[in-house]
Amino acid sequence: MATAEMRFQPERSGGRRGGQHRSRATLRLLQAERSEEVFPLLLEEIVALGYPRAMVLEVNFDTGEVIPAAALKWPQQQMEKFSTALWKEEHPLASILSSARPAVFTGSVIHGHPVYVHPILHSSRSLCWEADRARATGCLAVQNFRREKRVRREEQVCPTCEMRGYAAVVVVELKRSNSEAGLAALGELIEVGNSFLSRLFKVEHYYVRMREMEITIARMGTVMQSMADPVVLTDHEHHMIMVNAAAEHFFKVPDEMSEGLVRAVELNNRLFSALLSSMLDSGGAYRDLTLVDAMEGEEKLFEAVSAPSFGPDGVRTGTVTVLRDVTDLRRADQELRDNYDKLREAEGTVRQERDRLNLIIENVGDPIVVCDREARLVLVDPLAEELFGPVQKKPRPAAQVKNQSTLNACISSFTGASGERATAPLRLYNPKLNQEIEYDARSGKIFDENGQVVYTVTVLRDLTALRRVEQLKVERRMLEIEKFAAAGRLAATIAHEVNNPLDAIKNAVYLLAGAVPESAQPVYGILRSETERVARIVRQMLGLYRNTEQVKPANLNTIIEDTLLLLNRQLQRANVEVICELRPVPDAVIAADQIRQVLSNLVINAKDAMPNGGKLRIRSRHVFSGADNLHGWARVLVADSGTGIPAEMIRAVFEPFVTTKGEKGTGLGLWIVKGILQNHTGRLSVRSKVGSGTVFKIDLPVVKP
Amino acid sequence: MSPDHKYRILVVDDETSVLTTYRLILERQGYQVAACGTSREAIEAISRQDFDLVLCDYSLEEQHTGIEVIAAARKRNATVPAALLTGYATKETAEEAADQSIGVLYKPIEIEEFLATTASLLRREE
Numbered sequence: 001m002a003t004a005e006m007r008f009q010p011e012r013s014g015g016r017r018g019g020q021h022r023s024r025a026t027l028r029l030l031q032a033e034r035s036e037e038v039f040p041l042l043l044e045e046i047v048a049l050g051y052p053r054a055m056v057l058e059v060n061f062d063t064g065e066v067i068p069a070a071a072l073k074w075p076q077q078q079m080e081k082f083s084t085a086l087w088k089e090e091h092p093l094a095s096i097l098s099s100a101r102p103a104v105f106t107g108s109v110i111h112g113h114p115v116y117v118h119p120i121l122h123s124s125r126s127l128c129w130e131a132d133r134a135r136a137t138g139c140l141a142v143q144n145f146r147r148e149k150r151v152r153r154e155e156q157v158c159p160t161c162e163m164r165g166y167a168a169v170v171v172v173e174l175k176r177s178n179s180e181a182g183l184a185a186l187g188e189l190i191e192v193g194n195s196f197l198s199r200l201f202k203v204e205h206y207y208v209r210m211r212e213m214e215i216t217i218a219r220m221g222t223v224m225q226s227m228a229d230p231v232v233l234t235d236h237e238h239h240m241i242m243v244n245a246a247a248e249h250f251f252k253v254p255d256e257m258s259e260g261l262v263r264a265v266e267l268n269n270r271l272f273s274a275l276l277s278s279m280l281d282s283g284g285a286y287r288d289l290t291l292v293d294a295m296e297g298e299e300k301l302f303e304a305v306s307a308p309s310f311g312p313d314g315v316r317t318g319t320v321t322v323l324r325d326v327t328d329l330r331r332a333d334q335e336l337r338d339n340y341d342k343l344r345e346a347e348g349t350v351r352q353e354r355d356r357l358n359l360i361i362e363n364v365g366d367p368i369v370v371c372d373r374e375a376r377l378v379l380v381d382p383l384a385e386e387l388f389g390p391v392q393k394k395p396r397p398a399a400q401v402k403n404q405s406t407l408n409a410c411i412s413s414f415t416g417a418s419g420e421r422a423t424a425p426l427r428l429y430n431p432k433l434n435q436e437i438e439y440d441a442r443s444g445k446i447f448d449e450n451g452q453v454v455y456t457v458t459v460l461r462d463l464t465a466l467r468r469v470e471q472l473k474v475e476r477r478m479l480e481i482e483k484f485a486a487a488g489r490l491a492a493t494i495a496h497e498v499n500n501p502l503d504a505i506k507n508a509v510y511l512l513a514g515a516v517p518e519s520a521q522p523v524y525g526i527l528r529s530e531t532e533r534v535a536r537i538v539r540q541m542l543g544l545y546r547n548t549e550q551v552k553p554a555n556l557n558t559i560i561e562d563t564l565l566l567l568n569r570q571l572q573r574a575n576v577e578v579i580c581e582l583r584p585v586p587d588a589v590i591a592a593d594q595i596r597q598v599l600s601n602l603v604i605n606a607k608d609a610m611p612n613g614g615k616l617r618i619r620s621r622h623v624f625s626g627a628d629n630l631h632g633w634a635r636v637l638v639a640d641s642g643t644g645i646p647a648e649m650i651r652a653v654f655e656p657f658v659t660t661k662g663e664k665g666t667g668l669g670l671w672i673v674k675g676i677l678q679n680h681t682g683r684l685s686v687r688s689k690v691g692s693g694t695v696f697k698i699d700l701p702v703v704k705p
Numbered sequence: 706m707s708p709d710h711k712y713r714i715l716v717v718d719d720e721t722s723v724l725t726t727y728r729l730i731l732e733r734q735g736y737q738v739a740a741c742g743t744s745r746e747a748i749e750a751i752s753r754q755d756f757d758l759v760l761c762d763y764s765l766e767e768q769h770t771g772i773e774v775i776a777a778a779r780k781r782n783a784t785v786p787a788a789l790l791t792g793y794a795t796k797e798t799a800e801e802a803a804d805q806s807i808g809v810l811y812k813p814i815e816i817e818e819f820l821a822t823t824a825s826l827l828r829r830e831e
Contacts, residue, residue: 499792500720503812507726510816511733535813 025049029193035200042170042193043072049186052113052173057082057093059167061156066093069168081110082171086152093117093169100147102187104174116172118187120194121156122165122201129206131160133313140165141198163205166197229325230302233309235318238273247323250291264292276319279306289323301327367439367460373453375411377404384460387428399429407441407458414443415453421445426460438463473681474589474703480679481591495541502538506531537668553587553703556595556634557620563599564618571603575613583621585634588700594676595700601669602638602696609642609660609694616640622702633683633699644690653686711737712827713754717747717774718762718790727760727790734820744769748777755782758826760810763791763798775807786826790814 025045032038039056046054053073057066064086068079084091089098092105096117106114124141126132131139140158144165156165170190175182224231230247234240243251250268268291275289289302302323311317361368367384371377377391388407389400396404406426414422426441440461448454509528516524564571564578571578606616617639624632645653645660653660654674677684681701688694714736718724721742728740739756741747744765750756751774759778761771775787788808791798802809810822 496792499812500718500723503814504720504722504726506813507723507730507816511726511729535815538813539811 025189026192029196032196032200035197035204038193038197038200039070039168040072042190043070045189045193046170046172046186047072049182049189050175051186052175054170054172055079055082057084057169057171059086059097059156061164061167066097066169074173078111093171096169097167102190104183111173114174114178116174116183116186118170118172118190120168120170120190120197122167122198123194124198124202128158128161128163128202131158134160136160141202161205161209166201227322230323232272232321232323233318234276234321236316238276238319240269241318249293249295250323252294254294261292261294261297264297265294268292268294272321275304276306276321279304280319288326291323299327300325301330364459366462369407369411369458369460371407371411371415371456371458373415373455375408375415375456378455386431387460397431399431403428410441411443411456411458415445415456425463428460430462440466470703473701477589477679477681480681481594481676483679491541495538498534498538502531502535506535541668552592553589554592554595555587556585556590556636556700557582559592559595560599560618560620560636563596563603567600567603567607571607571616574607574610576607576610577613577615579615579617581617581619583619585620585622586631586702588634588680589703590680590700591676595680598673598676598698599636599638601673602698605669606638606640606642606694609640609644611643614641614693623699631702634702636698636700637695638698639693639695641693644692644694645686645688646690650686650688654684711735712757713737713739714758714760714823715739715741715747715750715756715778716760717741717744717765717771719743719765720762723762730816730819731823734823742766744771744774747774751778751781756785758823759785759787760790760823761787763789772801772805772807775805779805786829788822788826 025048028045029038029041032041043054043056053071055071055074056069058069059066066082066084066086068082071079082093084093086094086097088094092103092110096103097119100119100121102116102118104114104116105111121144122141123144124139125145127136127139127142131137131142136159138159140156140160140163156167157163158165172186224233224242224244227244228246230250231244232240232247232251233242240251251265251272253262253265271289271291275287279285279287285306287304287306289304290299291302292299303326304321304323306319306321308316309318309320361381364381365383367387368379368381369377369384369388370379377388380388380391387400387403389396389404406428410424410426414424421442421444423440423442426439427436428439429435430437440463441458442461443456443458445453446455446457509524509531512524513528560580560582564580568578603616603618610616617637619635619637619639621635622632623635643660649660654670674684677698677700683697683699685697686694687697714731716724716727716731716738717740718727719742724740724742728738731738739750739754741750747761756778759775761774763771765771765774771789771791775789778785778787786806786808788810789798789802790810790812792812799809808822808826810819
């Protein structure tokens with residue numbers, strides 16, 4: 001390698017005879033093929049000119065030292081005296097290097113004999129190739145040739161190619177017979193040698209550069225091949241110059257490949273080429289590209305990143321494209337997007353549910369409290385907030401604190417108890433009404449997946465209000481019953497006054513029976529039947545008067561049994577079989593006598609509907625139908641197997657003076673039944689089929705559960 | 706019973722027309738009838754003779770009731786059958802009557818029912 005460090009070269013065998021022919025010396029120097037061969041040849045030629053000894057000292061730019069590099073006929077110990085360094089400016093050699101001009105030293109301290117000292121630097125008449133191509137003027141060799149610079153370590157570097165030059169001093173011991181002409185010839189010889197050295201040095205420099213580039217290229221190749229992503233290098237016409245192993249999957253056609261995959265590779269190449277063109281046109285650097293993996297046969301989505309490549313002269317040489325496999329990335333991205341959408345949808349549903357629930361809670365109209373398993377408030381609706389205050393801990397009025405502790409005791413015991421639901425009475429202070437109110441606390445539990453209670457939900461019902469309404473209903477009902485009874489009393493008073501004269505008339509009519517002449521018989525018939533009719537009406541009206549009893553809770557089953565006992569003989573006589581199915585019913589607030597009359601009217605109607613006997617079924621039970629009644633209804637069914645009521649009459653049977661019994665009926669029985677039931681806020685309905693029978697259904701409201 | 710023996714029935718009612726018609730109806734049946742318009746008259750009649758049946762209006766003059774008359778008749782003959790004729794009866798009255806084995810006939814009374822009840826009460830006496 002041509003570096004500034006040159007090995008000492010021993011004298012060659014077959015030394016040259018002293019010939020002073022300059023051209024011969026030049027020719028010999030031309031034999032040097034490597035830079036390190038130049039100095040030994042030069043020294044030999046100098047000695048051949050008749051000089052006793054000669055030496056070359058070279059500058060080490062790293063250390064600044066100037067040390068012998070080659071010597072001829074110079075004893076080793078004397079050589080040491082010439083060693084110096086660039087910064088020792090008082091030293092003759094250092095000053096020579098600094099001035100860059102040859103000089104002769106006589107009787108100096110460095111050597112007993114006069115010496116000729118000639119500095120040499122890397123120099124050339126013409127610019128180096130790099131400088132030439134870059135059109136740079138600052139080339140180290142040219143600058144040295146023009147002797148524009150003095151030797152400094154940092155300055156012996158080419159500003160264009162950053163090549164470090166060399167600097168050396170040739171020292172020649174002079175003969176006694178020294179002449180100007182001889183020195184000139186010597187100087188010229190040294191310059192010739194230096195020009196050869198410079199030329200070799202330059203060649204070697206390029207060689208080094210080439211090797212360095214090879215290494216760089218090899219490194220870059222390794223980097224490219226080792227990339228997992230496909231990398232493609234294309235020329236300016238988009239032809240592929242180089243692809244890495246990862247890219248070969250897509251762009252190179254291996255031998256053992258199916259026709260389909262060959263087409264896939266061709267398509268890949270065409271797609272890629274089109275991609276580069278479009279990127280070049282639009283100036284974009286990122287683009288998506290779908291390619292088929294020729295080995296695996298599957299489609300892959302890539303993100304192509306392209307960058308133009310430029311030559312040293314700034315001319316665009318092609319494009320480097322790196323393909324990033326984003327198949328999984330995009331899939332993950334899509335999944336993420338899908339999941340996000342699903343999440344948003346779910347969130348929307350949840351929000352809707354919550355809003356709906358809130359709406360329900362707000363519209364319940366009763367205070368609602370949600371507590372956690374420690375019976376602490378978690379959620380209260382506005383009504384509950386009036387009672388207990390907000391969920392957040394804030395100083396509360398004493399009444400709210402007291403309410404909370406009452407609630408807490410109730411909920412704690414419920415949470416610990418085994419049932420899922422419970423109802424308990426709670427006395428709480430209501431700030432709106434400014435008094436304590438009895439609530440009905442209905443609680444339910446919410447469990448987690450382990451079956452542990454997480455929350456309890458409690459709805460508080462204002463029993464006072466509920467009871468007040470119930471009380472009002474009962475009072476109104478009693479008033480109605482009382483009114484009916486009063487009307488009955490009036491009717492009965494009239495009937496009673498009519499009763500005795502009517503009784504006498506009726507008896508008289510009977511007594512006249514035998515004494516009426518034949519011609520008067522039709523008139524007598526009318527007299528008798530109409531008297532009978534008036535008697536029946538009066539009897540019915542008197543029945544109302546008998547109902548003067550107080551209104552109080554009574555059991556319907558007892559009344560049914562009483563009524564049947566009273567009518568038992570009549571029914572037996574009429575050959576009616578009584579089937580009684582009484583289930584437990586709660587008490588109803590009723591006027592027992594009126595209800596007895598209702599039942600007796602229905603039973604007698606049933607009996608009358610079965611002139612040839614039949615079956616009478618009476619059933620009772622407790623039912624919950626219709627939302628308006630808190631405790632449900634006591635229901636009684638009276639069913640006969642009689643003649644039935646014709647459809648055209650069924651609507652009218654509850655009207656006064658409508659009868660199916662002809663002369664025998666008053667048409668008042670069912671009207672009275674209806675009136676009594678209306679007064680009791682009861683319900684009455686009838687179903688009938690001619691030939692199979694009639695069913696009357698009575699519902700009376702139950703006051704207590 | 707022997708054919709010449711006639712049942713003696715006491716009928717009491719403060720309404721003359723009612724009293725007369727019942728008397729006539731019962732006499733037509735062949736009974737011997739004593740008809741009284743007041744409780745005082747009735748109790749007097751009871752003190753004079755025995756009766757086989759007492760039929761008595763419930764409400765009589767001056768707050769007197771048929772129950773009193775029947776009680777008087779029962780004093781003389783503890784087993785004499787009796788029935789109240791009434792336009793109306795409170796529950797208490799009906800219960801009182803039932804307790805004392807007094808029948809109740811509600812006015813206006815069906816003649817057939819009246820006659821059947823009368824006959825059955827007389828048979829029971831026998």
